[in-house]
Amino acid sequence: MQTPETNLILIVDDTPTNLEVLSEALTDAGFEVAVATSGESAIEQIEYDPPDLILLDIMMPGIDGFETCYRLKQNPQTKDIPVIFMTALSDTVDKVKGLSLGAVDYITKPFQQAEVLARVQIHVNLRNLNLALAEKNLRLEQEITERAIAEAALQQLTQDLEQRVLERTQKLADALCTLEKAQVQMVQSEKLATLGQLVAGIAHEINNPVNFIHANLYYVSRYTQNLLELLKLYQNQLPNATPEIQAKAEDIDLQYLLEDLPKILSSMEIGTKRICEIIKSLRSFSRHDEAEVKVVDVHEGIESTLMILKRHLEAKPGQPKIQVFKEYGNLPKVECYPGKMNQVFMNVLSNAIDALTEAMDNYPSYVPSPMIRITTEVRESDRIVIKIADNGLGIPENIQKRIFDPFFTTKPAGKGTGLGMSISHQIITELHYGSLQCISQPGKGAEFIVEIPICDCEQCDFVRSAKKGAIATAMCK
Ligand SMILES: Nc1ncnc2c1ncn2[C@@H]1O[C@H](COP(=O)(O)OP(=O)(O)OP(=O)(O)O)[C@@H](O)[C@H]1O
Ligand SMILES: [Mg+2]
Known part of the structure; x- marks a missing residue:
């Protein structure tokens, strides 16, 4: 002052x-x-x-x-x-x-001199005090402004930091998600690879001897036929056989043998033919490790998968068999990863069988005639649609949202890994640029709809737009 x-x-x-x-x-x-x-x-x-x-x-x-x-x-x-x-x-x-x-x-x-001085003195003092106060106020204001600036800077810094932490957390979450997906895929692929190897191994081992038998059966039946004709000739030319021959003919029940032998041979032929078909299916299924896109008949993949699952469809004591109805459309061959597509059919069909078995175990009267309906068709000439529906208990709405989540399962521990649907979804959407949808009304079964483009080439409009996330209808020339 x-x-x-x-x-x-x-x-x-x-x-x-x-x-x-x-x-x-x-x-x-x-x-x-x-x-x-x-x-x-x-x-x-x-x-x-x-x-x-x-x-x-x-x-x-x-x-x-x-x-x-x-x-x-x-x-x-x-x-x-x-x-x-x-x-x-x-x-x-x-x-x-x-x-x-x-x-x-x-x-x-x-x-009055004293009064003048006193008043002047008071007001000068007041003035000085006011000035000092104003100065202090100014300094205070400056300090407040500086503090506000510092606080704003700090807030900005905190915001930046928070943003960075958020971004990092997001990146980590993304990385974790990718890792989880990769793990999930590895586990399923390994599972399927092992099954595929086993199937391929068995098919390979059985293939040669069965082919050998099947091919030779033709000669066996021809030779047998010749021998039988020769025998008949003998019987006609030499009707009075010696007692020893007659005894032997009776002993081996020649009449029955002559009737039965051709039947046995033809059922053997049917049997080996069936084995050959099974092997073909097994081989088709075990194409899982084919890493390239192939032009294939999707029906073959479905059939081979059904073949593998055949045992699970059969009737069990006190339970009817699961009937499979096929409404196959006139599908063209499709460019896809056949092994991966089989993996999808395997997952969807296994789930349908599980759902029907569960319903039969727990609510037998509810599903008197368990069935799976497989429908295929061409849609808008550039895509095929495969629908697999069952008449099990269906999927509650709150669960429907989660079935494509990795590791989501409603099955007891040790029974389901919860990977099937998430892998299948990935295979269909990311590998084939298609879609996998689930429609279900609780109590009325579930339907899975697979839709993939017929052509997988880069020039194909459908695939190109699907890669960009849109659905197009143009067709590949
Ligand atoms: N057809 C269906 N009917 C009823 N529920 C189904 C059907 N398909 C899938 N689900 C439900 O979706 C869940 C997830 O299926 P997902 O195939 O991914 O796993 P999971 O079958 O439980 O195990 P796994 O990995 O062995 O296949 C199932 O646990 C089941 O609750
Ligand atoms: Mg499953």
Whole structure:
């Protein structure tokens, strides 16, 4: 705070005597003093050397004290300088007017020196205090502003950090998801690879001997036929056989043998033919490791999968067999990964069998005739649709949303891994640019709808748009 000695008091009065008396008294009291003899000169002076207090006479030539005060209060640079009016003792109206114009006080003429000094001193002190306060306020405001800036910066930093943490977390979650998917795929692929290898191994081992038998059966039946004809010739040419021959013929029941032998041979032929078909199916199923896209008959894949699952479709004690109805459309050959497609058929059909078996175990009267219906058709000439429906218990709505989630299963521990549907979904959507949908009304069974493009080439509009996430209907030329 400034000391009283350094405070500058401006006395504005047109009466030299007043100026003199007041100047002397104030100078003696330690103030610095400036004087002005008119309102105009005072305003000019204040602008280049602002005082700490103004003693302002009212009655002056030119602009009077009130006007001077008014102008000073209008100017932002001078409005805070305290003004003390000097007025005659009786002038109450002037005192009120002066105060209402913004003056802080008034002193009455003739001057009482002690009173003037006391009032000046008080207002100078007040002024100094105000200035100090204003300065402090300013500093405080600055500090507040600086703090606000710092806080804003900190907030921004925190936000940036939070954003980065969020982004990293998202990246980690994505990585984890990818890893999980890869793991899931590995587990299923391995499962299927093992099954495929086993199937392929068995098929290979059985194939040669069965082919050998099947091929030779033709000769066996031809030779047998020849022998039988020869025997008949003997019987005709030599009707009186020796007793020894007759005994042997009776012993081996020649008549029955002659009738039965061709039947046995033909059923053997049917049997080996069936084995050959089974081997063909097994081989078709075990194409799982074919990594390339092939042009294949999808029906063959479905058939071979049904063949593998045949045992599970058969009737069991107290339970009827699961009937399979096929409504195969006239499908063209399709470009796909045959092994992977078989994997999908395997998963969907196994689930249908599981659902029907569960229903038969727990609610036998509910499914008196368990069945699976397989429908295939061409859609809009560029895609094929395979629908596999069962009449099991269906899938509750809250579960439907989750069946394609990896590891989601409703089956008891050790029975289901919960991978089948998520893998199948991936195979159909990501590998074949198709779609796999599940429609189910609880209590009314479930239907899985596979839709894939017929052609998988880069030029095909359907595949191209599917790769971009859209469904197109254009066809590959
Ligand atoms: N046809 C269906 N009827 C009723 N529920 C089904 C059917 N298909 C799938 N689900 C439900 O979807 C779940 C997930 O099927 P998903 O094939 O992924 O796994 P899972 O069959 O349980 O196990 P696994 O990995 O051995 O196949 C099943 O547990 C079952 O609840
Ligand atoms: Mg399953």
